[in-house]
Amino acid sequence: MPAAEAPAPTAPRCNCRAVEFLESSIGKKIMVALAGLFLCVFLLTHLAGNLILFLGGPAFDRYAQMLESNPLLPLAEGGLVVLFLIHIALAVRARLANMAARPVAYQVYKGKDARTPGSSTMALTGTLVLVFIIIHVATIKFQVGGAKGPDLFGHVTGWFHNPLYAGFYVVALIGVGLHLSHGVQSAFQTLGLNHPRYTPMIKALGAAFAILIALGFLSIPVYFGFIVHAPATPPNGAAMPSGPIGGAQ
């Protein structure tokens, strides 16, 4: 009889409620969900900031300047890092546990059409987004590689003139969209927020949010990478190719 007796407890029992919570399957997912939702808020503000790119170099650089000079920025950045770390670390742990939960895979697995493209690719899109973030932060924030210059606008748009770079952005941002298409409504479910009246609404809003974020961010590499293709002047801010909005300045 393989398992008639209770299995020996694998982890030492801990009396600390918080640790038990974080170690638990549900607790992990709740933390992932909470961190994810906070990250969604960040995405929204980040998108708003990024869209200033369309207002042209000076406006964007003023915005960048304002951010950089805010004394609370390191705190916010630190918070962001913590959120990402929680989200990623716990998601990875959950994923590993999930792989261990089915050691022998099915020869044929079809399911009954409940999964969505977003839900079945969370680990994949999550990893893609992580890689993207690393490249994004390295190239944009720490300006590793690319055209060095005093203004951020030129630096950023300069990057997008590299079709490989812009192309990667496009792929990664579709990944973000997919990740969010499942993640947002899933987070609500994990937090226990399921109600016959509101859940359909949450699902719709989650999908809308995913599309909004993905399209919003995508507009930047697509516009600067593929539509306004002329890297007219080196990025020094004086004579910039301006977008439709920027042109209205």
Added chain:
Amino acid sequence: MTTNNEAKGMNLTLKIWRQKDARDPGGLVEYKVENVSPEMSFLEMLDVLNEQLVAKGQDAVAFDHDCREGICGMCSLMIDGQAHGPDKAATTCQLHMRRYKDGDTITVEPFRAKAFPVVRDLVVDRSAFDRIQQAGGFVSVNTGNARDANGVLIPHETAEKAMDAAACIGCGACVAACPNASAMLFVGAKVSQYALLPQGQPEREKRALAMRAAMDEEGFGHCTNEYECEAACPKEIKVSNIARLNREYLRATLVSE
């Protein structure tokens, strides 16, 4: 035996998982069954195959089954990658061969999860569910301690909702269908039944904490809200029960002393 001179039935190819015991690695073996009537249930088709195998002196394919009317939860089977086969809201014993056509090839595997080790062929050990239940899936009321049944009024809707959750047959299809082999639908249903009813209130927090712990100890996966469990559940238990479990667990963690 089977053929009874009926109208010619279907000829099918079956690829069935054979595994002598828990240690044997196992593998798919191909069988042919002939003259299958569309009126047969899937398990009756397997009965026919087994009668033929036994008559030839070969070991019958082991599979769990009992009531054959969709309520005991004993039958299982992953049929062409779907728990309990292609029908919605049905167990394998309720699946009929009219679903298939002549010449079809059907792959049959056991429910797979670390917490459901294979016993033999298509038979798995689901005693993990019993142990989860032992952790807190009950109301602690000794025989003879009850007050009059109408002493506690329970609104019709509450009773119906509790019944929706209580309808679980413990078959494990939720685990089998879940990409993560998670047991959240099973546990969610049980926790929900008691969380909804007044009888469950005194042990509400204790139960949520204990059943969650037992579930994790068994090695089930984490829920990633893909809802394949709900789609596979022969009793159509809803994932709102999983949300309730999440809520109950969070609440118990925060409020219990």
Added chain:
Amino acid sequence: MKLESKVPTGPIEKSWDKHRFDLKLVNPANKRKFKVLVVGTGLAGSSAAASLAELGYNVESFCTQDSPRRAHSIAAQGGINAAKNYPNDGDSVWRLFYDTVKGGDFRAREANVYRLAQVSNGIIDQCVAQGVPFAREYGGTLSNRSFGGAQVSRTFYARGQTGQQLLLGAYSALMRQVGAGTVKLHPRREMLDVVVVDGVARGIIVRDLVTGKVERHWGDAVLLCTGGYGNVFYLSTNANGCNVTATWRAYKRGAAFANPCYTQIHPTCVPVTGEYQSKLTLMSESLRNDGRVWVPKKKGDERKPDLIPEDERDYYLERKYPAFGNLVPRDIASRAAKQMIDEGRGVSGSLSVYLDFQDAIKRLGEDKVREKYGNLFDMYHHITDENPYRVPMRIYPAVHYTMGGLWVDYNLMTTIPGLFCLGEANFSDHGANRLGASALMQGLADGYFVLPYTIGGYFAGTKLGKITTDHDAFKEAESSVNAHTKKLLAVQGKNSPSVLHRKLGHVMWDKVGMGRNAKGLNEALQEIPAIREEFWKTVAVTGTGEEFNQTLERAGRVADFLEFGELLAKDALTREESCGGHFREEHQTPDGEAKRDDEKFCHVAAWEYKGEGKDPVRHEEPLTFDNVHIATRNYA
């Protein structure tokens, strides 16, 4: 063998209270010294194991399934009776008692039935306290519905899954005790023998169905809660695993088998479609609350049901039994269906009658009907691919429940001291016919409220010495089990056990089924031993005894059915009367109703095993009816 019913004397209303007071008690501290082996985890087994453990006894629980929750009680659909009188429609303990005695066609022990009615209310309270989600009215009180054989609404229900919910309630109580360490659970074990030491039951031999290992277990008492033997007919509404093995082997160790011929044929089942069919599915009796049973007036009318106009339909139950209409007891409804089919008025190949919901749908609306019977309708749809909301269900009677079983006294103890028998496995409360929604009541009454008292009386009043499983009786029982297995494996024939089981089933259904006569029964008594002989010459059991081997399990059960079927037929032949589910065609009224012979057969027939190849001996326990006036049943 002496059959001492131990029924208390005095007024029946007081007999259980008096008996409980007279029973000696076991001191709480001493209870844990007694080990009770409970075989089976259906309503009776689970409720008994849990209740005994709560009292402090040391309990071990055995079941053949992978989990106790799968016992076949789970499949009971319609409901559970209790004399609560919540609907204020005139019910009482006395009326439930009266209806049950009458429904059983005056072949049950009055005192047992009275006790059953008395404890019925406590069962509902207990189940509600466990969190069983019974149906409720909008105001929050419990709902009731009517069932066959009663003119009051006393049936509590949880949709069409009442058995499931009650069993899960008892299972949860059992799991609680397992978690607390007071019950040790042994799933996937099949009991293959009772160990009797100096005339007292002291243990069992079980086979671990996963490893094939044969195990000895000792106890101070053994409870058989192993259900009925309906599968002797091969096709029945029972689960595939239901069998007579545990009670049959107990019989061979000295427990008397009572009234094996009392089998219940349920009137509303999905009809047979082919030879390969492995089971018949019941459609709950509760459907007869709103469904109307009919056949065409004309013989061989092959028109579709909706094309048969109202005045060409024969609602024969309403016609023949206007007072009870579609809600006559099961035996009567089944026989009426058989009569219609014998007259050539059956539908769809003359194998069934209609159960029609069109009027109910018109009256209540489809939604209300769905709320009440949705899962039953879905079940029917799954099986037949027909939508019962649109076309009438086709139904036919099928073997469903067995009133006979091991003989037990008022304490539920068999003729082997220390061996108790509960639930469907015993013979005690339903007489010759069980009323709908009474099986759940009896299983739980035995387990929750009767046995936990009476077993105390047994322990307190009996000197039980220490025993170990090294005792010779254990060795002997184990080796006889092993020999049996070896014998099955040695045949090496060509017929799978189910082929032979099916053969037995044909004989049982044709000659020992709904209508029995001396000629057919005598033929059956020739044919059954012949099939048995064929079995032992041609059965094919592949594999070994030291592994998970479902063919071997099946073969063992079929071998027992092949012996038991003969006893059933013999009992049916000896009982020269018709009563309840036992219908002897020679004994009927001019209009085809059962005719009892109270002069000669107002007794329980209990059979005593006398050894291989010897005729069993028939004992009689006379039945007296001091409280219910014995009369011809009349539902018209």
